[in-house]
Amino acid sequence: MYRYIGNKTKLLPVLLDVFSEEAPRNATVVDLMAGTGSVSVALRKQGYRVIASDMMTYSKHHLVTQLLLDAPPSFQKIKNHLNIVNNQLSGYEATLEYLNSLTEKESYFFNEFSPDGTPSNGSPSRKYFTSQNAKKIDAIREQINAWIENDLITSEEESVLKHTLIMAVNDVANISGTYGYFLSKFNAKSLEAIVLKPIQFISEGTIENTVIQDFAENIAATITADVCYIDPPYTKRQYAANYHILETIARGDFPKTIGKSGLRDWWDQHSKFCTKTKIRESFSKVITEMDCDKFIISYSEDGLLSLDELINLFSSFGDVTYRTIEYSRFRSNNSSLSKKLNEYIIILTKIKSVG
Ligand SMILES: C[S@@+](CC[C@H](N)C(=O)[O-])C[C@H]1O[C@@H](n2cnc3c(N)ncnc32)[C@H](O)[C@@H]1O
Known part of the structure; x- marks a missing residue:
């Protein structure tokens, strides 16, 4: 859940x-x-x-995926672009397989949210994700951005990929409930490698x-x-602050981080x-x-x-x-x-x- x-x-x-x-x-x-x-x-x-x-x-992205679709989109342009010929897999599964196999990248998530990173605001490094997982998230995020820029995925396909990525990120985040802060020690779940798993579409x-x-x-x-x-x-706890990392994945942007916890500026969504x-x-x-x-x-x-x-x-x-x-x-x-x-x-x- x-x-x-x-x-x-x-x-x-x-x-x-x-x-x-x-x-x-x-x-x-x-x-x-x-x-x-x-x-x-x-x-x-x-x-x-x-x-x-x-x-x-x-x-x-969660709502588009779960309310506007009853089967995975075709990902036809990606299949053509990547020359995917494996007929066993749907376009969605093949796209996830490709994203899962990307070479890790030391970029925004690695720097801002992993213990080996160097946060841009000079704060001590953060432990939302293991360095390995943060690099994987960077590679996947930036690949999705490139596909959007090159008009290789539809907006529904973008939502499906981001929904799938967020579900995978939730599985390995080193947090206790919300993203308001990270745990000081990595918990067992967060040490597992992040994997994009095909979701079940609602029929x-x-x-x-x-x-x-x-x-x-x-x-x-x-x-x-x-x-x-x-x-x-029902309380003073703002969703935009408590789920800032999911919002950054959903937007695919690279916001300045604030304070030790590395929040994005969330005032526009208070x-x-x-x-x-x-x-x-x-x-x-x-x-x-x-x-x-x-x-x-x-x-x-x-x-x-x-x-x-x-x-x-x-x-x-x-x-x-x-x-x-x-x-x-x-x-x-x-x-x-x-x-x-x-x-x-x-x-x-x-x-x-x-x-
Ligand atoms: C209690 S949660 C809803 C939970 C939801 N029923 C579920 O089962 O996941 C409240 C939601 O309200 C949204 N929200 C808060 N203020 C809002 C506003 N003024 N307009 C639209 N959405 C808002 C938050 O982003 C959050 O997702």
């Missing part, structure tokens, strides 16, 4: 239950902050038409879906849907949902502007707003009901936090004249 703050994989059975009560199977649903795409994919499989969006570039449901990369507040007015699912960040003073305004804008009468909102007991505050806010737009789901919380050994954590699913039926 993709380790992503707020990933809803575990909550899917309850969520799908709520969706099936609120919308017929062929309805159009929006997953407005789709992250890894886990909810969007489940909705697609259930027969819904999905409009999925997120502000992060890595999320766009169920429609590919007549839509993927958008933007802020929810910017696109709400452009969307018409039967149901809108909102799964916002979320107002992570700020107590702005969150109400953002929720209100989305709910008011979207042409949609039903909103399903996930939120955690640990969040910036309490359940009462949320109900208060949403009640000004219409009728509100909610469900509470009890979770076992992951705790470090001597944590003082309680063992159980409540997750809320709030259902708002908008009354058009209100709000």
Whole structure:
């Protein structure tokens, strides 16, 4: 499973239950902050038409791969370019095999994120990846960039390759959960060699879906849907900071790094949902502007707003009901936090004249 703050994989059975009560199977649903795409994919499989969006570039690649395709793209130009004649392998598999066999390269990831590198801002070297893996990532990243520049891959093929690379990078990253910082000692997983593995394409449901990369507040007015699912960040932790390395892979760029942890400048992707003073305004804008009468909102007991505050806010737009789901919380050994954590699913039926 993709380790992503707020990933809803575990909550899917309850969520799908709520969706099936609120919308017929062929309805159009929006997953407005789709992250890894886990909810969007489940909705697609259930027969819904999905409009999925997120502000992060890595999320766009996950969503394109999982919502707009039902089989690997052909990679025909790459096959021609590399003169691949192995008929046993699909174009996708052959392309991955080629990328896996590239000679390592001492470039950006090696310098910024490996113990033998020399970070450009003078910080001590970092340990996000072994030097070997960082050099491999450099070679793969730069090859993908060259193919894009030479018009040898389509934008869907780019998304599939970057989705596949990110999944492989997640397997060997020397981190505890997020990319906010690296571990001081390499863990067992991070010592394994990075390998691009073909992903399983989804065949169920429609590919007549839509993927958008933007802020929810910017696109709400452009969307018409039967149901809108909102799964916002619920703490101050910004996704752009915590997943900066995935964003750099997704963009294929070479940003200046900041501080000891080597973050990219992420201010252009900071979320107002992570700020107590702005969150109400953002929720209100989305709910008011979207042409949609039903909103399903996930939120955690640990969040910036309490359940009462949320109900208060949403009640000004219409009728509100909610469900509470009890979770076992992951705790470090001597944590003082309680063992159980409540997750809320709030259902708002908008009354058009209100709000
Ligand atoms: C809790 S996560 C969603 C997790 C997702 N449901 C999953 O299962 O992977 C919140 C997501 O909201 C996105 N986000 C935060 N603020 C946003 C905004 N203002 N507009 C669009 N996306 C935003 C983050 O990038 C992050 O992917």
